[in-house]
Amino acid sequence: MNRRRFIVTGLAxxxxxxxxxxxxxxxFSLREARTVEAICAHIIPRDQDPGAVEAGVVVxxxxxxxGFYKPLQKAYRQGIATIDRESIHRAGRVFxxxxxxxxxxxxxxxxxxxxxxxxxxxxxxxAMQGFYGDPRHGGNLERASWKMLGVASPPVRGRA
Amino acid sequence: MNRVNAVVIGAGAAGGIVAKELAEAxxxxxxxxxxxxxxxxxxxxDDLRNQRTSVLGNAFGPDDERNPRVAVDLKGRAHLVRAxxxxxxxxxxxxxxxxxxxxxxxxxxxxxxFRMRSTYGQVAGSTLEDWPISYTDxxxxxxxxxxxxxxxxxxxxxxxxxxxxKPLPMPPLAPNxxxxxxxxxxxxxxxxxxxxxxxxxxVPYNGRGPCMRCRWCVGFACEVNAKGGTQxxxxxxxxxxxxxxxxxxxxxxxxxxxxxxxxTGVEYFDAHDRLHQQDADLVxxxxxxxxxxxxxxxxxxxxxxxxxxxxxxxxxxxxxxxSYTGAFxxxxxxxxxxxxxxxxxxxxxYNHGNAGLAGGAMLANEFIRLPYQFVGMLPADVPKxxxxxxxxxxxxxxxxxxxQGPTQEMPMFSARxxxxxxxxxxxxxxxxxxxxxxxxxxxxxxxxxxAKAEAWLKEAGAVRTWKRLAGPGFTGGQHQAGTxxxxxxxxxxxxxxxxxxxxxDNLFVIDGSVHVTxxxxxxxxxxxxxxxxxxxxxxxxxxxxxxx
Numbered sequence: 001m002n003r004r005r006f007i008v009t010g011l012a013x014x015x016x017x018x019x020x021x022x023x024x025x026x027x028f029s030l031r032e033a034r035t036v037e038a039i040c041a042h043i044i045p046r047d048q049d050p051g052a053v054e055a056g057v058v059v060x061x062x063x064x065x066x067g068f069y070k071p072l073q074k075a076y077r078q079g080i081a082t083i084d085r086e087s088i089h090r091a092g093r094v095f096x097x098x099x100x101x102x103x104x105x106x107x108x109x110x111x112x113x114x115x116x117x118x119x120x121x122x123x124x125x126x127a128m129q130g131f132y133g134d135p136r137h138g139g140n141l142e143r144a145s146w147k148m149l150g151v152a153s154p155p156v157r158g159r160a
Numbered sequence: 161m162n163r164v165n166a167v168v169i170g171a172g173a174a175g176g177i178v179a180k181e182l183a184e185a186x187x188x189x190x191x192x193x194x195x196x197x198x199x200x201x202x203x204x205x206d207d208l209r210n211q212r213t214s215v216l217g218n219a220f221g222p223d224d225e226r227n228p229r230v231a232v233d234l235k236g237r238a239h240l241v242r243a244x245x246x247x248x249x250x251x252x253x254x255x256x257x258x259x260x261x262x263x264x265x266x267x268x269x270x271x272x273x274f275r276m277r278s279t280y281g282q283v284a285g286s287t288l289e290d291w292p293i294s295y296t297d298x299x300x301x302x303x304x305x306x307x308x309x310x311x312x313x314x315x316x317x318x319x320x321x322x323x324x325x326k327p328l329p330m331p332p333l334a335p336n337x338x339x340x341x342x343x344x345x346x347x348x349x350x351x352x353x354x355x356x357x358x359x360x361x362x363v364p365y366n367g368r369g370p371c372m373r374c375r376w377c378v379g380f381a382c383e384v385n386a387k388g389g390t391q392x393x394x395x396x397x398x399x400x401x402x403x404x405x406x407x408x409x410x411x412x413x414x415x416x417x418x419x420x421x422x423x424t425g426v427e428y429f430d431a432h433d434r435l436h437q438q439d440a441d442l443v444x445x446x447x448x449x450x451x452x453x454x455x456x457x458x459x460x461x462x463x464x465x466x467x468x469x470x471x472x473x474x475x476x477x478x479x480x481x482x483s484y485t486g487a488f489x490x491x492x493x494x495x496x497x498x499x500x501x502x503x504x505x506x507x508x509x510y511n512h513g514n515a516g517l518a519g520g521a522m523l524a525n526e527f528i529r530l531p532y533q534f535v536g537m538l539p540a541d542v543p544k545x546x547x548x549x550x551x552x553x554x555x556x557x558x559x560x561x562x563x564q565g566p567t568q569e570m571p572m573f574s575a576r577x578x579x580x581x582x583x584x585x586x587x588x589x590x591x592x593x594x595x596x597x598x599x600x601x602x603x604x605x606x607x608x609x610x611a612k613a614e615a616w617l618k619e620a621g622a623v624r625t626w627k628r629l630a631g632p633g634f635t636g637g638q639h640q641a642g643t644x645x646x647x648x649x650x651x652x653x654x655x656x657x658x659x660x661x662x663x664x665d666n667l668f669v670i671d672g673s674v675h676v677t678x679x680x681x682x683x684x685x686x687x688x689x690x691x692x693x694x695x696x697x698x699x700x701x702x703x704x705x706x707x708x
Contacts, residue, residue, distance in 0.1 A: 043545040049554065068216045124545045129215055132553075133208040137216065149531055149557040150400040152498055 027065040027073065031094075032080045033058060036123070038085065038096040041125040042107055045106030049148040050141070052127050060130030072122070079119030086110060164188040164405075165702075167426055167440040169412045169455065172257020173684055174671040174691035175446030176390025177305075178407075180398035181695030187702065189404040190438055192428055194411045195254035195338050197223040197391065203383035205376040208532045211252055211261040212636070214244035216689060220261050220381070221253035226586030229450075232595035234633060240583065249481070249594055249636030249694040251448045255408060256391030258448070258638045259684060263378035263503060263527055264310040264359040264387050267681035268302045268689075271322045272297040272512045273568075276677045286570035286599050287478055288518065291676045292329030292648045292657040293693075296321050301689040301696070306357075309388045309688065310365045313357030314671035320352070320508040333362045333371060336499040337559055338525045341491070343505060345620035351507045356524055359388045359502065359684065368392065377501035378527040386468035390688075410436075411587050415443050415459040415468060415667065423468075429587050442698070446671045446691070449479060449640035453577040454592045456644065456654075469644065469654045469661040469669070476577035478642035479596060479677050481635035483604035484566020486523065487614035488537055489622030497556035502528035511568070511680045518601060519568030521609040521680040523616065534560065539626040561622065563613040566639060567606040567630060568680035570599035574633040577643050596634040606630035639683050644673035658693040670694045 023030045037058050044052035050056075065073055083106070087095040090109065093103045098106065110116040130139030140146065143153050165187035168175045179191040198220065209216040217224065224242040231247040232238050241247045251258050258691035272279045274291040281287065303326050305311075312330035315321050332355035335343070339355075346353035360382075361370045371386040377464045396403040409431035416424045416437070445452045452474040459465035469475050506524035514520045529537065534557055542552045575596030583591045610627040617625050649652025650662035659674050661667040672678075672687045679686065 044550055045547050047547070047550070049550075051550075064216070125215075127545070128535045129208055129301050129532060132535055136206070137208060145531060145553075148554055150494075151496075151531060151557075 025062045027062050027076075028058075030075060032077070034096040035094065036061065038103060039107065039123060040127050042104060043054050043124055044131050050144040052131050054141070055131050055144040056139045056141040057127050057130035060133070060137055061126050063138040064126070070127075075122065079116075079122070082116060082119070083110060086113070086116065100150055163425075163439040163441075164190050165440065166190070166442040166444060167192060167438050168444040168446055169360055169426065170257065170445070170447035170451070170671065171255045171395060172251075172446060172448060172671065173259045173390060173687045175444070176256065176395040176398070177688055178444050178446060178670055178695050178698075179404050179691065180394040180401075183398045183401040183404035183697060185699040185702065187403065187699075189398065190258050190440070191395070191398065191404055191406045191609055192412055192438075193255050193406065193408045193412045194428070195408065196616070197255040197406070197408050198260060198381055203381045205374075205380060207376075207532050210376075211258075213533060214250070218250060219245045219253070220252070227253075228583060228585060229591050230583055230593040231581045232593065234597055238548065238580075238593070247594075249450055249640060251450070251638050251640055254390065254391075255384070255395060255406065256389040259359070259389030260381050261379055262684060263682070264389075264684070265301065265462070265503065265524070265682040266306065266313065266357040266359045266685040267679070267683075268324070269679040269681055269686050270320065270508070270511055272439055273677065273679040273681075274298075276519065279512070281600070283518050283570050283601055285572070286601070287573045288570055289645075289647070289652075289676050292376075292646055298686070298689050298693060301692040302685065304692045305688040309359050309366070309390075309393045310361055311357050311359055312362035313354040317354040319350055319506055320511060326445070328357055329629040330362045330365055331502070332356075333360075334620055336504050337495050337497040338502070339504040341495065341620050342525055342563070342616065343562075345616060346505075346507055349616065349619050351509045353505050356503055358501070358508045359400065360423040361386045361388065365410055366393065373500045375487065375498060375500050375528050375530065378503075385413055406435065411589070412447075413456060413458070413587065413589050415445070415455065417459070417461050417463065417468070417664070419463070421463050421664060423664055433587070436691050437682065441668050443669065444667075444668045445668055448671055449576050449643040449673045450592050450594070450636060452669055452671055453479075453643035454579055456669070457577075457579045458590055463662075468667060469663055471663060472651050474645060474654050475708055476643050477573050477575075478641040478645055479569040479575040479577050479594065479634055479636060479640070480569040480571055481639040482566030482569065482678065483598070483602070483630035483635050483638050484520065484564045485567050485610040485613075485628055485630050486526075486562060487610055487617055487627045488539070488560060488562045489614075489617035489620070490556050490622050491559045491561055492621060494558040495705075498528075500528055502526065505675065507616075508530050510609060514605075514608060517605050517607055517608055518570065519680055521565035521567045521605065521677040523563055523565040523613050525610060526564055529560065529562065531557065537562070537628075539624075540669070561617060561620070564628060565609055565613070566680060566682060567602060569602045569635065569678055571677060572596055572599050572634075584586040594634065594636065596632065598632055598634060602620065603630045603632070639672070641672035641675040641683060643704065644669040645676055646674040647676065658697040659690070668694065668698065679705055
């Protein structure tokens with residue numbers, strides 16, 4: 001396990017330094033984060049209020065994937081790769097490089113596919129947690145969703 | 161370890177009371193608890209990690225790593241389940257047990273809840289039965305629980321309540337906006353609404369302050385100790401007697417018996433995984449329906465090859481809890497007032513006497529729905545994600561209201577807790593295996609209650625409503641009960657009316673496991689009252705030969 005991780009890390013390190021872009025994320029590679037960000041932008045889109053991306057949902061996922069959601073690392077790695085593959089297969093580009101309309105089409109297709117649905121459901125669940133849950137876990141930046149809903153923040157009553 | 165008079169396994173709703181009653185009577189007591197003792201410091205208001213929403217883990221135990229269980233789905237497939245995951249039927253593992261983080265509704269069951277079989281006759285496919293005791297037997301102990309732990313509320317306007325000698329010790333909290341709207345609506349429907357009795361201080365009481373009306377109530381520990389559980393009432397009292405020792409993070413492996421078939425003590429692992437033997441004159445199991453049954457089943461010997469109290473295969477049977485059925489509504493304007501706990505008004509009009517139904521449910525407005533919780537409550541036709549989902553949350557979160565209640569269950573012999581000898585926990589102890597389904601009549605009763613809840617919301621002015629119905633699987637969780645049934649006949653029950661194992665004089669099971677039926681109410685106060693009653697019997701029967 002350790003040896004493999006060392007080798008994988010080594011390879012990833014080489015690849016990353018070639019691209020001159022070391023990932024700032026704890027778990028995601030730059031490319032994975034880009035894909036997840038693009039998906040989250042559809043799950044909770046930005047409008048007059050911040051969406052999932054602006055509220056830091058990807059930070060929430062990234063942080064939990066090295067914490068409580070560690071057992072889901074493999075599911076994420078494979079799931080993200082599959083969505084990008086599906087995207088290339090259907091529309092010729094990785095998910096994040098597509099315009100919004102075909103992105104949505106890819107997601108609807110994934111939702112109807114019983115093999116891909118579980119991972120998408122997981123992303124939806126985690127996006128909701130990151131967006132509506134407590135900011136201490138990395139999402140809901142500046143209590144964005146609570147402000148949107150009109151729920152007072154608790155600076156005095158109760159412990160934050 | 162020094163021999164003691166009594167070892168109590170589980171410091172929850174019942175165990176805390178038993179420990180205190182025995183210690184005050186002069187018996188030496190060891191109270192074993194597998195979880196920790198949380199303090200105000202641990203009262204994080206974390207909406208993703210609490211007793212109700214455990215997507216980031218259980219706030220009050222048990223932990224995922226050491227405590228797996230096996231749950232069998234309706235297709236008969238067995239799944240290994242995590243303690244914080246779905247299907248586990250978790251009841252908190254900590255000092256105070258469920259009472260550390262519960263919503264704290266303090267219901268007395270109604271008279272007919274103890275006479276279900278006599279009232280409704282046999283229900284095909286169900287083990288519906290009368291309790292061996294009546295409401296009258298329990299009444300003085302309900303009163304004791306209400307006054308010792310502390311209950312606020314006012315049920316004087318509830319004509320269906322069973323007779324009581326003393327009123328509740330504290331007045332209700334001031335009404336919130338939902339109460340103001342639901343009260344006249346119920347009156348217009350000819351119902352009898354009233355203030356929910358709660359194990360929560362509305363005024364200073366017994367050395368603890370009143371509720372500060374925060375949003376984080378059910379599922380959270382109360383940082384101002386306004387919510388009364390055994391951890392901030394009877395357990396400290398037990399300890400101040402000097403006769404009770406609380407040992408936390410101690411996992412009991414088995415109950416020991418001698419060649420004459422008497423219990424002699426227990427074996428447990430301490431916080432550092434060292435195995436100890438604690439000898440005792442009495443063994444009291446108060447670990448809640450799943451773990452109590454598991455412990456009895458895991459305590460095998462030559463005399464008891466199938467586990468203790470299990471000669472007739474009743475241990476672990478009749479596993480039940482409550483499914484919550486009711487309705488959600490959208491009001492024409494904001495109704496959210498941020499005034500905890502939220503639940504404030506109830507009716508008992510539908511608990512009994514419903515045409516064609518063997519029982520019913522209490523209906524009450526729901527505790528405050530935290531934003532993330534509300535995500536899981538939206539109507540089925542709202543998309544699960546995307547702009548429409550966000551719009552719905554934004555438009556209706558502050559306009560949403562819910563009325564629901566715990567459905568009276570028809571006990572099922574097939575709904576059960578077993579031990580899975582192929583799966584062991586961290587300490588090498590066989591884990592509980594949960595299986596079974598729900599009686600179809602329970603689902604019918606739930607549908608009836610949901611329709612009534614919906615009608616109430618409509619009368620209150622809801623512009624849109626949707627129901628919450630019961631699913632087909634077994635229920636457990638915080639209201640878990642039934643697995644060590646109390647009864648007069650040793651062939652069809654596990655313990656007698658005093659919660660004493662039929663086969664073993666000095667072994668008692670005192671918790672929700674002994675409930676024959678579980679009422680259409682939250683069971684905490686009944687568990688507490690019964691613990692006081694059983695303790696009374698224990699103390700009166702104590703010969704005084706082993707006092708230290």
